[in-house]
Amino acid sequence: MPRVSVGPSSVEAPPGQSVLESLLRAGVWMPSSCNQGTCGTCKVRVLSGAVDHRTSPLETLPQEQRDAGLALACQSHPAGDVEVAPAGPASAGAGEVRTHPLRDLVARITGLEDVATDTRRVLLSLDEPLAFSAGQYVELEVPRTGERRQFSLANTATEDRVLELHVRRVPGGAATDRWLFADAACGDEVRLTGPLGDFRAPEEEADDGAPLVLLGGGTGLAPLLGIVRTALERHPDREAVLYHGVRYASDLYDTERLVDLEQRFASFRFVPVLSREETRAYRTGYVTDAFLADVASARGWTGWLCGSPALVESGAAAFKRRRMAPRLIHREKFTAAVPAAPGSPSETLTSPLTRTGA
Amino acid sequence: MTTTQQPAELAWLDDITMTELERNPYPVYERLRREAPLAFVPVLGAYVASTAEICREVATSASFEAIIPPAGGRTFGHPAIIGVNGDVHADLRSMVEPALQPMEVDRYVDELVRPIARQYLEKFEDAGRAELVADFCEPVSVRSLGDLLGLESVDSETLRRWFAQLNRSFTNAAVDENGDFANPEGFLEGDQAKAEIRAVVDPLIDHWIEHPGDSAISHWLHDGMPEGQTRDREYVYPTIYVYLLGAMQEPGHGAASTIAGLFTRPAQLEEVVDDPTLIPRAVSEGMRWTSPIWSATARISKEPVHLAGLDLPAGTVILQSYGSANHDTGLYDAPSEYDLHRPPLPHLAFGAGNHACAGIYYANHVMRIALEELFEAIPNLERDTEHDVDFWGWGFRGPTSLHVTWEV
Ligand code: HEM
Numbered sequence: 047m048p049r050v051s052v053g054p055s056s057v058e059a060p061p062g063q064s065v066l067e068s069l070l071r072a073g074v075w076m077p078s079s080c081n082q083g084t085c086g087t088c089k090v091r092v093l094s095g096a097v098d099h100r101t102s103p104l105e106t107l108p109q110e111q112r113d114a115g116l117a118l119a120c121q122s123h124p125a126g127d128v129e130v131a132p133a134g135p136a137s138a139g140a141g142e143v144r145t146h147p148l149r150d151l152v153a154r155i156t157g158l159e160d161v162a163t164d165t166r167r168v169l170l171s172l173d174e175p176l177a178f179s180a181g182q183y184v185e186l187e188v189p190r191t192g193e194r195r196q197f198s199l200a201n202t203a204t205e206d207r208v209l210e211l212h213v214r215r216v217p218g219g220a221a222t223d224r225w226l227f228a229d230a231a232c233g234d235e236v237r238l239t240g241p242l243g244d245f246r247a248p249e250e251e252a253d254d255g256a257p258l259v260l261l262g263g264g265t266g267l268a269p270l271l272g273i274v275r276t277a278l279e280r281h282p283d284r285e286a287v288l289y290h291g292v293r294y295a296s297d298l299y300d301t302e303r304l305v306d307l308e309q310r311f312a313s314f315r316f317v318p319v320l321s322r323e324e325t326r327a328y329r330t331g332y333v334t335d336a337f338l339a340d341v342a343s344a345r346g347w348t349g350w351l352c353g354s355p356a357l358v359e360s361g362a363a364a365f366k367r368r369r370m371a372p373r374l375i376h377r378e379k380f381t382a383a384v385p386a387a388p389g390s391p392s393e394t395l396t397s398p399l400t401r402t403g404a
Numbered sequence: 405m406t407t408t409q410q411p412a413e414l415a416w417l418d419d420i421t422m423t424e425l426e427r428n429p430y431p432v433y434e435r436l437r438r439e440a441p442l443a444f445v446p447v448l449g450a451y452v453a454s455t456a457e458i459c460r461e462v463a464t465s466a467s468f469e470a471i472i473p474p475a476g477g478r479t480f481g482h483p484a485i486i487g488v489n490g491d492v493h494a495d496l497r498s499m500v501e502p503a504l505q506p507m508e509v510d511r512y513v514d515e516l517v518r519p520i521a522r523q524y525l526e527k528f529e530d531a532g533r534a535e536l537v538a539d540f541c542e543p544v545s546v547r548s549l550g551d552l553l554g555l556e557s558v559d560s561e562t563l564r565r566w567f568a569q570l571n572r573s574f575t576n577a578a579v580d581e582n583g584d585f586a587n588p589e590g591f592l593e594g595d596q597a598k599a600e601i602r603a604v605v606d607p608l609i610d611h612w613i614e615h616p617g618d619s620a621i622s623h624w625l626h627d628g629m630p631e632g633q634t635r636d637r638e639y640v641y642p643t644i645y646v647y648l649l650g651a652m653q654e655p656g657h658g659a660a661s662t663i664a665g666l667f668t669r670p671a672q673l674e675e676v677v678d679d680p681t682l683i684p685r686a687v688s689e690g691m692r693w694t695s696p697i698w699s700a701t702a703r704i705s706k707e708p709v710h711l712a713g714l715d716l717p718a719g720t721v722i723l724q725s726y727g728s729a730n731h732d733t734g735l736y737d738a739p740s741e742y743d744l745h746r747p748p749l750p751h752l753a754f755g756a757g758n759h760a761c762a763g764i765y766y767a768n769h770v771m772r773i774a775l776e777e778l779f780e781a782i783p784n785l786e787r788d789t790e791h792d793v794d795f796w797g798w799g800f801r802g803p804t805s806l807h808v809t810w811e812v
C-alpha cells in the first residue's frame with residue numbers, strides 16, 4: 047500500500063483516499079478547510095513521489111502551480127509513495143499536532159423537528175461516541191444519489207453520541223427538499239464521515255478565556271452554539287456576545303435555549319437581529335451593524351463568523367474596524383458545493399454547501 | 405575621465421539631471437531599457453546597466469569585479485565591503501556573515517525585533533493617525549540593527565539622521581564635463597555624520613578590544629584573528645559606514661514601500677492583513693516594486709569585454725540599476741503596478757553574484773515581523789488621503805512619508 051508522509055508522520059494510503067483523507071484518518075493534522083477543492087487551504091508541495099490531481103479545480107490549483115509541484119491534499123490521490131509539505135497559510139505544526147481521526151460511521155435519525163420557517167433540527171444517534179471539536183462538521187451521504195453534503199455540528203465535544211444538525215430547505219436541493227424535508231424519517235440509517243474542518247473551538251489549554259463575539263446568519267447558528275457553550279463552560283465569567291441574524295422573526299429558532307444560557311452566564315449576551323422585519327421584540331438591521339453599534343473595541347477578543355460569504359466578509363471587516371487581530375478571526379463560509387464530477391448537472395452546483403443544508 | 409562618444413540618437417542622455425533621477429528615475433530608465441540597456445550616462449560619469457539580463461550578467465561575470473561608485477568611495481573610504489575584491493572581500497564577508505546566517509538569525513531575530521516593533525507601536529496605536537516612515541518603519545529598522553551591532557547607547561533618531569546624511573553624500577554622484585564632482589559641498593554632511601560616528605564608536609571599540617562582547621561589531625574586531633589581535637579599526641570603519649547607511653535604512657524603506665504598494669491595492673492589503681502568512685510574499689513584491697537599493701553599487705571590467713553589443717575596454721565602470729531591472733517588461737507585466745499575485749519570479753532587489761546582499765535573510769525577517777505587529781495592532785489601517793505618498797531617491801529609494809489613519 048502506498049504511504050503518505052508529512053513532517054515526522056508517515057501513514058498508509060488505502061486506495062480511493064485522497065492525500066488529506068489518509069492523513070486525517072490517521073489523526074495527522076493538515077491545514078484544510080473545505081475538503082472540496084475550493085479554498086486552497088490544503089495546498090501542499092510534493093517533495094518526492096507523485097500525485098494524481100483528479101478533481102482539483104483549475105481555479106484553485108492552476109496549471110503553473112501543478113507544474114511547480116503543488117497539489118491540493120483534499121483532491122489529489124497518491125500515485126505510489128509520496129512525501130508532501132504544507133504550502134498554504136496556517137501550516138505551522140502540520141503533520142505534528144494530532145487531531146480527531148476522521149471516521150466513517152452509520153447513524154440513526156432520532157429527531158426531525160421543524161424549528162423555524164423551512165428549518166429543521168436533525169438529531170443523529172451514534173452507537174459509539176465520535177471525537178470532534180465544537181464547530182466542526184460532518185459529511186452525510188444523501189441516500190439514492192451518491193452525493194455527499196456537509197453539515198455543521200451544533201454540539202459541544204462532550205455531546206458525542208447524538209449529533210445535532212440545523213438544516214435549511216433549499217428548493218430542489220437533493221439533501222433537503224428531496225430528503226431531509228421529504229421522506230427522511232426517524233429510525234432511518236445515515237452514513238456519515240467526520241469530523242472535518244478547521245472552524246473549531248481551540249484546545250482547552252490554548253483557551254485563555256478572552257472575550258468572544260459570534261455572528262451567525264440563519265442556520266449558521268449551529269456551529270456557534272457548540273463553540274459558545276464550550277467557551278462559557280470553560281470560563282463562566284468571560285464576556286461573550288452572540289448575534290443571530292435572520293430575515294424575519296419566523297426564521298428565529300433556539301431563542302429560549304439562548305435566553306436560558308444568558309441567565310446561566312451573566313456575561314453572555316444573545317442578540318437576535320431581523321433584516322427584513324421591524325418588531326417591538328427584536329432589533330432590526332444586519333448583525334454586523336448591531337455589533338459595531340454595541341462594541342466599542344474588540345481588541346484582544348476572538349471572533350467567530352458563520353454564514354453567507356457576504357456575512358462573513360462584512361463581519362470580518364467590522365471586527366477589524368473594532369481592532370480585533372485578524373489571526374483571532376475565525377470564518378466558516380457557506381460556499382457553493384462543487385459537482386461530484388465535472389459535467390454533473392448544475393443543480394448540485396448551486397446547492398449551498400452550507401454545512402447546514404442543501 | 406574619458407566620456408565615450410555617444411551615437412546621435414542617444415544625445416538625450418546628455419540632458420539627464422540628478423534632480424530628475426532622484427525625483428523619479430523610472431521614465432529615464434524605461435527609455436534606457438528600450439533604447440540602450442547598457443549606456444554611458446554623462447551626469448553619472450559611468451555606464452548604466454538597466455535590464456535584468458545585463459545586471460545579472462555583469463554581477464556574475466568573471467570579467468567584472470566590484471568597485472565602489474566614486475561618490476560612495478568619497479563617503480565611505482577604503483576598504484568598504486561593497487568595493488573590494490579577492491582576499492580583502494573574502495575577509496570582510498567572513499567578518500559580517502556569522503551574525504547573518506539563516507540559522508543564527510532564526511535564533512535571535514524574533515526576540516530582537518518583535519519587542520522593538522511593539523515598543524514603537526505602543527506610542528501611537530491608540531492615536532488614530534501616524535506617519536509610518538518616521539514613527540514605525542525607520543525606527544524599527546535602526547533600533548533592531550543598532551542593538552545587534554552594539555549601538556544600544558545611540559538613540560534611534562540619531563541613527564536615522566546618520567543614514568540620511570550618509571545617503572545624500574553617497575548618492576551625490578553628479579559629475580561635470582571633466583568628470584569631477586559637480587557638488588563637492590554635498591559630501592560635507594556625510595563627513596559630519598562620520599565624525600559623530602567616530603566620536604561614539606571609537607570608545608566602544610576601545611572597550612570591545614579589551615572586553616570582547618556579544619555585539620556584532622565586537623565580533624568583527626575579534627573573529628578569526630589570532631589570539632590577542634584585533635582587526636584594525638581603520639580597516640573596519642568603511643564597512644561600519646556601509647551598515648550605518650544601507651543596512652540601517654533599507655529594511656525601513658522596504659517595509660514602507662510594501663505598505664505603500666498594498667495601499668494601491670486595498671483588496672490585497674485586506675488579504676495580507678487577514679492572512680499574515682502572505683506578508684513575506686507582499687514584502688518580496690514590495691522590494692521588486694520599489695527596490696530600496698535602487699542604483700548604489702557598481703562593477704568594473706577587469707579586461708576588454710563585449711557586452712550588450714558594445715565593446716568595452718578594461719576598467720569600464722557599470723552602475724547596477726537593480727531598481728530598473730526589477731521593472732523590466734521582459735520579465736514583469738505592468739511592472740510599475742504593485743501586485744501581490746504576480747508570478748513570484750526572482751527579483752534583483754538584493755543584487756547578484758559574490759557581492760549580493762549579505763543581509764537578505766535578516767532583512768526579510770525584520771520587515772516581516774514589523775508588518776506582522778503593525779497589522780495585528782491596527783488591522784483597520786488606511787492611507788490618509790489628505791497627504792500624497794512621495795517617493796525619493798535614485799541610489800536608494802523609498803517613500804519619504806506615509807500618513808495613515810484608523811478608527812480607534
Ligand atoms: C530590505 C533591505 C535590504 C536591501 C534591499 C538590500 C540590498 C542590497 C543590495 C542591492 C546590495 C548590493 C548587491 C550587489 O551589488 O549586487 C547589498 C549589499 C549588501 N548588503 Fe544589503 N540590503 C538590505 C538590507 C541589508 C541589511 C539589513 C544588512 C546587514 C544587516 C545588509 C548587508 C549588506 C552587505 C554587507 C552588503 C555588501 C555585500 C558585498 O558587497 O559583498 N543589507 N544589499
Ligand code: FES
Pocket residue numbers: 077078079080081082083084085086087088089106118119120121
Ligand atoms: S481546497 Fe482542499 S481543503 Fe479546501
